Amino acid sequence: YLYIRVMVNVPKSYLILFSTGAYTASQGINCIREDVASYIERRDGGVPADPDNIYLTTGASDGISSILKILVSGGGKSRTGVMIPIPQYPLYSALISELDAIQVNYYLDEENCWSLNVNELRRSLNEAKAYCNPKVLCIINPGNPTGQVQSRKCIEDVIHFAWEEKLFLLADEVYQDNVYSEGCQFHSFKKILYEMGPEYSNNVELASFHSTSKGYMGECGYRGGYMEVLNLHPDIKGQLVKLLSVRLCPPVSGQAAMDIVVNPPVPGEESYSQFIKEKESVLNNLAKKAKLAEDMFNKVPGVHCNPLQGALYAFPRIFMPSKAIEEAKAHKMAPDMFYCMKLLEETGICVVPGSGFGQREGTYHFRMTILPQIDKLKILLEKMKDFHIKFLEKYA
Amino acid sequence: YLYIRVMVNVPKSYLILFSTGAYTASQGINCIREDVASYIERRDGGVPADPDNIYLTTGASDGISSILKILVSGGGKSRTGVMIPIPQYPLYSALISELDAIQVNYYLDEENCWSLNVNELRRSLNEAKAYCNPKVLCIINPGNPTGQVQSRKCIEDVIHFAWEEKLFLLADEVYQDNVYSEGCQFHSFKKILYEMGPEYSNNVELASFHSTSKGYMGECGYRGGYMEVLNLHPDIKGQLVKLLSVRLCPPVSGQAAMDIVVNPPVPGEESYSQFIKEKESVLNNLAKKAKLAEDMFNKVPGVHCNPLQGALYAFPRIFMPSKAIEEAKAHKMAPDMFYCMKLLEETGICVVPGSGFGQREGTYHFRMTILPQIDKLKILLEKMKDFHIKFLEKYA
Numbered sequence: 001y002l003y004i005r006v007m008v009n010v011p012k013s014y015l016i017l018f019s020t021g022a023y024t025a026s027q028g029i030n031c032i033r034e035d036v037a038s039y040i041e042r043r044d045g046g047v048p049a050d051p052d053n054i055y056l057t058t059g060a061s062d063g064i065s066s067i068l069k070i071l072v073s074g075g076g077k078s079r080t081g082v083m084i085p086i087p088q089y090p091l092y093s094a095l096i097s098e099l100d101a102i103q104v105n106y107y108l109d110e111e112n113c114w115s116l117n118v119n120e121l122r123r124s125l126n127e128a129k130a131y132c133n134p135k136v137l138c139i140i141n142p143g144n145p146t147g148q149v150q151s152r153k154c155i156e157d158v159i160h161f162a163w164e165e166k167l168f169l170l171a172d173e174v175y176q177d178n179v180y181s182e183g184c185q186f187h188s189f190k191k192i193l194y195e196m197g198p199e200y201s202n203n204v205e206l207a208s209f210h211s212t213s214k215g216y217m218g219e220c221g222y223r224g225g226y227m228e229v230l231n232l233h234p235d236i237k238g239q240l241v242k243l244l245s246v247r248l249c250p251p252v253s254g255q256a257a258m259d260i261v262v263n264p265p266v267p268g269e270e271s272y273s274q275f276i277k278e279k280e281s282v283l284n285n286l287a288k289k290a291k292l293a294e295d296m297f298n299k300v301p302g303v304h305c306n307p308l309q310g311a312l313y314a315f316p317r318i319f320m321p322s323k324a325i326e327e328a329k330a331h332k333m334a335p336d337m338f339y340c341m342k343l344l345e346e347t348g349i350c351v352v353p354g355s356g357f358g359q360r361e362g363t364y365h366f367r368m369t370i371l372p373q374i375d376k377l378k379i380l381l382e383k384m385k386d387f388h389i390k391f392l393e394k395y396a
Numbered sequence: 397y398l399y400i401r402v403m404v405n406v407p408k409s410y411l412i413l414f415s416t417g418a419y420t421a422s423q424g425i426n427c428i429r430e431d432v433a434s435y436i437e438r439r440d441g442g443v444p445a446d447p448d449n450i451y452l453t454t455g456a457s458d459g460i461s462s463i464l465k466i467l468v469s470g471g472g473k474s475r476t477g478v479m480i481p482i483p484q485y486p487l488y489s490a491l492i493s494e495l496d497a498i499q500v501n502y503y504l505d506e507e508n509c510w511s512l513n514v515n516e517l518r519r520s521l522n523e524a525k526a527y528c529n530p531k532v533l534c535i536i537n538p539g540n541p542t543g544q545v546q547s548r549k550c551i552e553d554v555i556h557f558a559w560e561e562k563l564f565l566l567a568d569e570v571y572q573d574n575v576y577s578e579g580c581q582f583h584s585f586k587k588i589l590y591e592m593g594p595e596y597s598n599n600v601e602l603a604s605f606h607s608t609s610k611g612y613m614g615e616c617g618y619r620g621g622y623m624e625v626l627n628l629h630p631d632i633k634g635q636l637v638k639l640l641s642v643r644l645c646p647p648v649s650g651q652a653a654m655d656i657v658v659n660p661p662v663p664g665e666e667s668y669s670q671f672i673k674e675k676e677s678v679l680n681n682l683a684k685k686a687k688l689a690e691d692m693f694n695k696v697p698g699v700h701c702n703p704l705q706g707a708l709y710a711f712p713r714i715f716m717p718s719k720a721i722e723e724a725k726a727h728k729m730a731p732d733m734f735y736c737m738k739l740l741e742e743t744g745i746c747v748v749p750g751s752g753f754g755q756r757e758g759t760y761h762f763r764m765t766i767l768p769q770i771d772k773l774k775i776l777l778e779k780m781k782d783f784h785i786k787f788l789e790k791y792a
Contacts, residue, residue, distance in 0.1 A: 094642040221648035246490040251647035252617035
């Protein structure tokens with residue numbers, strides 16, 4: 001897709017405005033930040049976006065890392081607490097550990113399709129106040145590894161909670177184009193924040209993230225991404241640019257890729273129909289595979305899989321016989337790690353144990369992508385079913 | 397150059413081996429790490445290089461940042477001290493501050509063409525031992541901003557010192573292709589380490605860095621780079637890969653650019669003569685401009701400029717009248733910042749004050765690149781001369 005766009009459809013202005021071989025401004029190329037701002041405005045039905053609040057990054061990871069670096073401070077009981085969902089994408093736990101901050105867990109509700117409950121946020125925050133200074137609340141929507149898509153109501157509750165508790169919101173929205181379930185829709189935190197009125201939109205500090213790596217593009221090797229910040233104090237923005245400038249600038253080809261993502265072909269352009277065809281084909285296939293994975297996992301005894309409302313993963317729960325848990329412990333392995341290693345050895349299929357993402361004590365999961373072609377995914381899911389049934393028999 | 401190489405001369409294997417749009421291994425693409433190792437072996441006259449010790453990075457800055465993250469630890473008096481040259485490239489002071497490590501200054505000898513003296517290293521180390529745990533010694537060769545090229549003898553002395561004091565050596569060698577002065581030659585720390593015998597080559601811990609951003613390529617927007625590590629404990633290497641994997645992988649186009657740099661066209665290949673012509677033209681021009689800048693600065697009263705033996709900068713010393721220093725202080729500016737601002741206002745020429753790089757108390761400098769075309773550089777230097785003479789008159 002990128003190549004077609006670059007070759008066939010690139011606006012002439014690009015060729016004038018930058019060279020991929022030269023450094024750019026540390027915050028990213030101006031005209032690309034303007035394009036990102038326009039994209040956000042279109043996406044959010046006209047809610048204004050300021051290019052000055054946009055920072056181009058080396059993938060979303062780099063943006064999340066930079067903003068956390070700016071937010072984390074203190075020692076002892078005043079060390080910064082960073083609230084993250086459990087299960088989480090391990091970038092968060094790794095950065096929190098790198099920055100010597102405190103990881104504050106809030107649990108997603110597996111019984112309610114991995115939804116986020118504000119009561120759980122409150123429990124988590126209140127407990128954390130005893131041993132750290134919780135300042136940051138991270139949200140992943142659509143979820144990774146859990147694939148839930150947050151409702152408008154849920155997002156409003158979270159924003160109200162952040163406003164009440166003066167928490168800095170990090171909204172990881174890299175899967176915003178990957179929504180499959182009927183009745184589910186992506187709502188950006190930025191948009192809802194504005195719609196809740198000026199008391200919120202002038203006060204709640206927010207950083208949201210997007211990337212070229214997911215969606216229907218999947219151009220992850222370019223390391224393109226952006227973050228948009230809101231209500232960040234001008235001095236802090238100065239510090240942020242200083243921090244980013246230490247590493248000079250994001251890769252220019254990644255910046256260009258981000259620009260292409262926020263500037264898809266429009267009706268009347270030569271590549272428009274081809275683009276729509278490819279985009280819809282990719283997203284429809286992912287939606288089919290999301291349903292297929294959910295259905296097939298739920299047919300296996302001892303496996304439960306929530307609907308894959310969005311993102312690119314299934315995160316089924318596996319009920320492990322106590323004999324298997326004992327054997328795992330004898331091997332000094334987490335039970336789901338033991339399960340995944342056995343799966344790998346016996347079928348060649350590689351999935352990631354839930355213990356790498358975090359999960360409620362005594363529950364076991366694994367994460368699997370839905371990226372393989374549909375025929376291959378079917379075979380793969382059949383093999384996993386057979387493996388699981390044999391596994392249950394062996395450790396019954 | 398990159399484009400020509402990619403279009404005309406790219407080995408077919410590349411097209412098979414990787415896509416620029418997909419994630420790669422966190423350490424970088426295997427076959428590129430093999431190419432880098434071969435390049436190092438050729439450069440160092442056959443000294444072996446192991447692809448397993450090569451890490452592809454997002455520019456050299458990213459490699460330096462990652463290795464420092466691994467090396468820094470402790471609190472209070474056991475905080476890690478990192479020895480850096482003064483003047484230094486500000487990446488180092490910024491990373492040390494980011495990591496909450498201790499900056500330990502050693503001063504380059506301006507009277508001896510910014511050379512490094514081991515007695516000064518020893519003074520610096522011994523003083524630092526009173527308040528921190530100095531573990532890392534950073535060397536920039538050829539120097540930035542100072543442009544000196546270290547002699548073989550100097551490198552041997554530094555390696556012996558690091559061996560004696562069990563210091564981890566960081567060799568920032570991104571200007572290795574930029575050596576201009578007659579009698580000067582680039583020697584890699586890795587090569588000298590091996591030539592000093594197994595007592596050194598089996599014990600001294602070393603990380604050295606290279607980049608696509610300098611040399612005759614100047615392809616800095618790709619954010620391509622590599623580091624080679626030596627004598628790093630296998631467990632630490634495991635931790636390093638874990639750390640790198642948090643950010644997934646370096647940009648693939650930057651990895652590809654690095655591959656092209658370490659695989660220049662060879663005799664017999666279609667683009668060889670064009671490549672040699674362009675490379676020599678770029679390097680010969682830089683050498684001319686290095687000499688021109690030195691000569692012209694030294695003709696200005698109250699300016700002294702050491703020979704630009706290598707790298708891309710002049711770093712002349714300016715002798716400022718005491719009245720100018722007083723006026724700077726009245727404006728709450730470093731005197732050389734005041735000078736640079738006046739230069740900018742009166743001529744439109746933008747150079748960086750020495751206080752941004754560090755300098756001996758009471759001395760003043762600025763850094764200027766020698767990148768402008770030779771005709772423009774001449775005009776620029778003439779303007780700076782006129783400005784300086786007027787400045788001296790004004791504050792006499």
